[in-house]
Amino acid sequence: MDFEIIPVTKFHQNCTLLMCKKTKKAAVVDPGGEIDHILVTVGKHGVSLEKILLTHGHIDHVGGAKTLANQLNLPIEGPHIEDRAWLQMLSTQSEMFSFPPTQGFSPDRWLAQGDQISFGEITLDVYHCPGHTPGHVVFFHPQSKLALVGDVLFKGSIGRTDFPRGNYEDLVRSIREKLFPLGDEVQFVPGHGSMSTFGVEQETNPFVGKNI
Numbered sequence: 001m002d003f004e005i006i007p008v009t010k011f012h013q014n015c016t017l018l019m020c021k022k023t024k025k026a027a028v029v030d031p032g033g034e035i036d037h038i039l040v041t042v043g044k045h046g047v048s049l050e051k052i053l054l055t056h057g058h059i060d061h062v063g064g065a066k067t068l069a070n071q072l073n074l075p076i077e078g079p080h081i082e083d084r085a086w087l088q089m090l091s092t093q094s095e096m097f098s099f100p101p102t103q104g105f106s107p108d109r110w111l112a113q114g115d116q117i118s119f120g121e122i123t124l125d126v127y128h129c130p131g132h133t134p135g136h137v138v139f140f141h142p143q144s145k146l147a148l149v150g151d152v153l154f155k156g157s158i159g160r161t162d163f164p165r166g167n168y169e170d171l172v173r174s175i176r177e178k179l180f181p182l183g184d185e186v187q188f189v190p191g192h193g194s195m196s197t198f199g200v201e202q203e204t205n206p207f208v209g210k211n212i
Helices: 036-044 067-070 081-086 090-096 170-182 198-204
Strands: 003-008 013-019 025-029 049-053 118-119 122-128 137-141 146-150 187-190
Touching: 003 036, 013 187, 025 036, 025 118, 036 067, 049 118, 081 090, 118 146, 122 146, 122 170, 137 170, 146 170, 170 198
Parallel strands: 025 049, 146 187
Antiparallel strands: 003 013, 013 025, 118 122, 122 137, 137 146
């Protein structure tokens, strides 16, 4: 599996294009906005989008999802149903954070712990990782040792838990009990900022490292 990170929106949110090398099919994770920019990247790689994947319901991660889905007739998968309220509040979120007007929607498929997602010949495992939001999910490709973690974990930090229904204890538990056991060598794409590995974060992260 190949991938390219595409920073979008004024929050520099890491939208990620995932590509099956054999079939040239692709999925886009968290298209928060700037759809034209995303489609230029898709065209550059000569792949065709098969579906849209969402880690959670915050505007900077989902603001362009429905527009892209309607434009290319794509299904939207994720997040977990516990983020239904966030997706239904998108018009409020867009106004609050000065994003283009966005209407609430429901995905074609809600995801849960243990689900799998496929595109081309790629299969991703789904982990429900609440804390930043109650319905946050993480996508993991074991063969590539790559995780798409949204706003759960960052290089040297963790996701905010001061939003409605955020929970610090749940977030720490999600990281330590679901993500770190996937392996020290696993690279992850966070929702913002630079990539890291679970091993590095276990050793150095001041919020969830071994010495905390």
